[in-house]
Amino acid sequence: MKDYYAILNIPPDAEEETIKKSYRELVKQYHPDLNKNTPDTAKKMTEVNEAYETLSDPEKRRRYDALRQGGVSYGDSGGMPDFGGFDFGEGMGTIFEDFFDVFRGRSTTSQARPAYNRGADIEVSVEVALKDVLTGVNKQISVERLENCDTCKGKGTKSESGVSTCSNCKGTGYVQSETRTPFGVMFRTTTCPTCQGEGKQIKNPCQNCKGTGTEYKRRQINVEIPAGIEDGMRIRLSDEGHKGKRGGTKGDLYIRVNIKSNPLFTRQGKDLINIIQIPYYTAILGGEISVNSLEGPKKLNIRRGTQHKEVYTIKGNGLPDLKSTKRGDLKVVIEVNIPKNISSDEEKLLKEITRQKNEADSGPWWKV
Numbered sequence: 001m002k003d004y005y006a007i008l009n010i011p012p013d014a015e016e017e018t019i020k021k022s023y024r025e026l027v028k029q030y031h032p033d034l035n036k037n038t039p040d041t042a043k044k045m046t047e048v049n050e051a052y053e054t055l056s057d058p059e060k061r062r063r064y065d066a067l068r069q070g071g072v073s074y075g076d077s078g079g080m081p082d083f084g085g086f087d088f089g090e091g092m093g094t095i096f097e098d099f100f101d102v103f104r105g106r107s108t109t110s111q112a113r114p115a116y117n118r119g120a121d122i123e124v125s126v127e128v129a130l131k132d133v134l135t136g137v138n139k140q141i142s143v144e145r146l147e148n149c150d151t152c153k154g155k156g157t158k159s160e161s162g163v164s165t166c167s168n169c170k171g172t173g174y175v176q177s178e179t180r181t182p183f184g185v186m187f188r189t190t191t192c193p194t195c196q197g198e199g200k201q202i203k204n205p206c207q208n209c210k211g212t213g214t215e216y217k218r219r220q221i222n223v224e225i226p227a228g229i230e231d232g233m234r235i236r237l238s239d240e241g242h243k244g245k246r247g248g249t250k251g252d253l254y255i256r257v258n259i260k261s262n263p264l265f266t267r268q269g270k271d272l273i274n275i276i277q278i279p280y281y282t283a284i285l286g287g288e289i290s291v292n293s294l295e296g297p298k299k300l301n302i303r304r305g306t307q308h309k310e311v312y313t314i315k316g317n318g319l320p321d322l323k324s325t326k327r328g329d330l331k332v333v334i335e336v337n338i339p340k341n342i343s344s345d346e347e348k349l350l351k352e353i354t355r356q357k358n359e360a361d362s363g364p365w366w367k368v
């Protein structure tokens with residue numbers, strides 16, 4: 001067993017403050033930049049961290065002291081001096097952050113650890129009709145995702161004793177490597193390749209999940225699509241993604257909403273655009289017509305002398321706003337229909353109108 005007190009240069013009855021002070025001094029002493037030609041520095045630093053991790057935690061220190069003084073055990077280790085029971089995994093992130101904070105003002109490792117046990121996110125697409133944007137809609141989505149393995153209840157191992165501290169990183173989840181460069185030796189702390197940063201190894205993996213603690217299951221999930229949603233928006237359902245390995249946390253489920261195109265309407269933000277053709281005589285004389293809205297036909301009064309491409313606005317008949325209850329408008333674009341073929345009666349009447357106009361205006365270009 002390593003003598004953590006010797007490693008930290010402190011007496012066995014050292015107070016918390018002394019431990020902390022000594023640790024800080026050692027960290028400075030083994031600072032990579034000051035020890036360019038000392039390849040042992042990384043190893044030494046790992047030892048110092050390990051010692052500090054144990055002695056700075058009252059509970060861990062108590063257990064360490066007990067073991068050091070002759071095999072007395074505490075807690076649930078069942079009478080056997082079980083050094084492997086020390087959980088170095090917890091709190092190591094903090095130690096390394098402290099360590100790097102001292103020299104660089106920021107941590108380079110804080111991102112490295114938590115990733116291993118968070119499940120991946122899932123993204124699925126769902127199609128909704130334009131009409132659903134008006135009211136909102138509840139959709140059921142089928143998702144195949146990783147969940148806890150039924151056989152091992154997510155533990156990944158056949159028995160409780162099948163989990164042991166990783167021998168490569170001694171449970172820290174990190175390994176230090178050094179690279180020689182023209183500027184000296186560079187030190188890098190990386191995720192342990194043996195345990196992928198978990199700090200634990202599985203001795204007796206569950207047959208069903210091969211030790212991952214997860215298996216695929218198909219689920220039907222209900223999602224509420226809010227009124228006013230826009231094409232391509234994503235809805236996040238927290239913790240509905242894949243389950244992380246061996247009791248890890250869950251990822252998120254993203255629902256990407258695609259809005260089906262509608263033959264009658266074009267969407268412009270909250271407004272709906274509807275193009276409608278009217279006969280030329282209605283454009284000239286005016287009159288009531290029927291137009292489509294998402295809620296059925298609507299009456300629209302066409303003014304006399306309405307021009308081709310003129311736009312009529314029917315207020316509040318567009319789509320709702322995602323954040324408020326205010327609705328957009330329905331914009332009706334008028335297209336005047338000029339017929340290619342007309343009946344002989346219609347032709348006679350139009351010629352009569354033309355004749356009368358010619359007499360009134362006397363412009364030579366009106367003559368037919």
Ligand SMILES: [Zn+2]
Binds near residue numbers: 149151154
């Ligand atoms: Zn399993």
Ligand SMILES: [Zn+2]
Binds near residue numbers: 167169170172194195
């Ligand atoms: Zn490891």
